[in-house]
Amino acid sequence: MRSQPRFHLLSRLFAFAAVFFVALAQAESAEQEVFGTAPDGTQLQWVVDTPATPGPWPTILVIHGGGFKGGGPGSGALCARDLAAAGYLALSIEYRLAPNGSLPGQVSDGRFPQQSDDVKMAVRAARSDPRCNGQVGAVGGSAGGYHTAFVAATGSYGDDRIDVGVSLSGAYDFSDSSPDPGLNPFIQDATNYVGVPASDTAALRAASPVSFVDATVAPLFLINSAQDPMPISQLADMTAKLDSLGVRTYQTLTLAGSLHAFDYWATVKDEVIAFLGAHFSGVPTPTPTPAPPPAEGVAQLLNVSTRAHVGSGDRVMIGGFIIRGALRKEVVLRALGPSLTQAGVQGVLADPVLALYNSAGHLIAKNDNSTALPQNLVALGLKPGNPSESIISVTLVPGSYTAVLSGAGNSSGAALLELYDLSPTGSTLSNISTRGEVVSNDDPIIGGFIAGGTKPAKVIVRAIGPSLALEGVTGAISNPVLELRNSDGSLLFANDNWRSDQEQQVLDTTIPPRDDRESAIVATLAPGNYTAIVRDSAGASGVALVEVYNLPND
Known part of the structure; x- marks a missing residue:
């Protein structure tokens, strides 16, 4: 110097x-x-x-x-x-x-x-x-x-x-x-x-x-x-x-x-x-007044699960969710494979690996094989049925998060990604999504979610395929078809091409799909369990995204 x-x-x-x-x-x-x-x-x-x-x-x-x-x-x-x-x-x-x-x-x-x-x-x-x-x-x-x-x-x-x-x-x-x-x-x-x-x-x-x-x-x-x-x-x-x-x-x-x-x-x-x-993860600018916790009985999304085929590269399963509110939230994520055979699922992922990232892309937690588990998870019945399956228990600040489910050694097979909300008061889960692979009409993406609270929840469910190419994803299905079913499997709504049905309701949400071949359903749901199923209209295979967004009740 x-x-x-x-x-x-x-x-x-x-x-x-x-x-x-x-x-x-x-x-x-x-x-x-x-x-x-x-x-x-x-x-x-x-x-x-x-x-x-x-x-x-x-x-x-x-x-x-x-x-x-x-x-x-x-x-x-x-x-x-x-x-x-x-x-x-x-x-x-x-x-x-x-x-x-x-x-x-x-x-x-x-x-x-x-x-x-x-x-x-x-x-x-x-x-x-x-x-x-x-x-x-x-x-x-x-x-x-x-x-x-x-x-x-x-x-x-x-x-x-x-x-x-x-x-x-x-x-x-x-x-x-x-x-x-x-x-x-x-x-x-x-x-x-x-x-x-x-x-x-x-x-x-x-x-x-x-x-x-x-x-x-x-x-x-x-x-x-x-x-x-x-x-x-x-x-x-x-x-x-x-x-x-x-x-x-x-x-x-x-x-x-x-x-x-x-x-x-x-x-x-x-x-x-x-x-x-x-x-800062989830904090674009410091928030002067944190959002108040939800009132008792307010409708909100709780536990989420998605079953799909897991491959390598763009065909891994990716789950996204947002925590809204002022308080931290305790969540558990599970990646299941071998235990799905008990439900009659064939060709399961033998060794699922689970990783959790924040909105900046930083790894927060990763697990391959559930061995020593906190006793509270065992007491809640959240211990995976097979030690080769993975689990993450973490307390998160409000913000956006991504869970990635892949196979050890780039292996492939059917797997289930689950998200459990262990602290449903104070802050809420919203805008849940899972990207996975549709194999055939008999092997679709199956996304389950719970509408919690005591009041009806208004949601938009979307099935995205062609517009994934805009995000650099290859091999997406060209024409996704969406079904929404209740807890006993009864069909509530179905859609192929979002402008064909409920076009104005979808537009009113301000988040219509970007491609007219993609599907969307707007529904007001009573508290309970629901399943969104995504296939390709021609039975083709490829990558698709299923999403559930909270909407303001009218």
């Missing part, structure tokens, strides 16, 4: 002074709380900036820099204030410091991985905080940018991994101090933090985010300046690794000048807040 002009140093000092005085003002109104205790007994605190709107809120950890050996929550005070104004709960955290820094009561050396452990503790504490809606992101500067990238690339979603992160002038590869290590204090801070000499590049790289990141990394916004004190190679190292993994959920920004980390926050805050809102 080239030496910086004197006026540049002065501008940095003035920027620091501005942040310092804002931090003092903030400290008079923001709350300081203990969020955890490190293994050495150090009490770890965060400063809380609370939105003015009703909670719970998506939450952002604001992570300070300071060369891993200094700094504190006050350096991100402007950032925290702006995040709170945008509707996020902002928690400015502290973590143990490397030599010669320390927190009050700290007896450990604060070197790698102690600081990362502290940040992960903060992620868990934030996620379980009643003020948080279950979603946690981070904005970090300099060393805090390193910590943001670290907790975006490691840990488990829904636990100690963040859902989205923004790194301001972050460090990503401690083994690379180019272009000018002789003038760059970066290498001194990195070696001090890891506790090894500069010659031990293996240990330095092993402590770097580029060594941990894989295709499941949380969405990241990586920002620096053109003459940033952080070596420009750090950003290049990280983006090269992300590109090699095929990651498409990251964004970069390089600013003119030489400001560093939170010094340029005012310039980037609008883009950062937009990025956070776009990538």
Whole structure:
């Protein structure tokens, strides 16, 4: 790094002074709380900036820099204030410091991985905080940018991994101090933090985010300046690794000048807040007033099941659902194959594998073979009938989710995908769908659902085929036919080509199928069990999608 002009140093000092005085003002109104205790007994605190709107809120950890050996929550005070104004709960955290820094009561050396452990503790504490809606992101500067990238690339979603992160002038590869290590204090801070000499590049790289990141990394916004004190190679190292993994959920920004980390926050805050809102699962923008829980007796969709043939590629079974409301929902998903033979189903999938993803495409949970099960699932009778079958039990925040049922080793066969709502009050399931393969008229897609509550539920059921090609799906059926039957198998409605029947009712829903050959049924259903069956009008095979959407009652 080239030496910086004197006026540049002065501008940095003035920027620091501005942040310092804002931090003092903030400290008079923001709350300081203990969020955890490190293994050495150090009490770890965060400063809380609370939105003015009703909670719970998506939450952002604001992570300070300071060369891993200094700094504190006050350096991100402007950032925290702006995040709170945008509707996020902002928690400015502290973590143990490397030599010669320390927190009050700290007896450990604060070197790698102690600081990362502290940040992960903060992620868990934030996620379980009643003020948080279950979603946690981070904005970090300099060393805090390193910590943001670290907790975006490691840990488990829904636990100690963040859902989205923004790194301001972050460090990503401690083994690379180019272009000018002789003038760059970066290498001194990195070696001090890891506790090894500069010659031990293996240990330095092993402590770097580029060594941990894989295709499941949380969405990241990586920002620096053109003459940033952080070596420009750090950003290049990280983006090269992300590109090699095929990651498409990251964004970069390089600013003119030489400001560093939170010094340029005012310039980037609008883009950062937009990025956070776009990538939080199920939260396009912070919601000022959460939707109230459904009133007692309100009609809603409950348990869902779909039986179809499972193949490979586009022919795996894909189930989608949305959780609406303000509260988390406990659900169970099951993928059944071998036990279907007890119901007379032939050619079953021998070893179904089940995976659950959020709306950003991140894997939340995966299961192949149900072995140890929580006792409550056994008591509820949800234990699969065969140990080769799969089950996922999870509590989810409101948002959109996708379950994928495939066969181990790309095997194929008939399978059943089930979704059970274990907490039907507070939040609701809506817009349920399953994509699978129609084999023949005798082997269609069979989608079952329960209309819950005590009042009739108005729904639109759709059978989609040709328009799947617009989404890049190959081999879709060309003319889907839809039947809706009640719990005793009686035919309630049937449709082939949605404009042929109920055209105006379907148009009034504002979600008619995109292709006239596709089918739709609008119905008001009494509480109970229902089955939607999808075939091809000519008995052909191919991929199809069956969907059930809640509609407002007239």
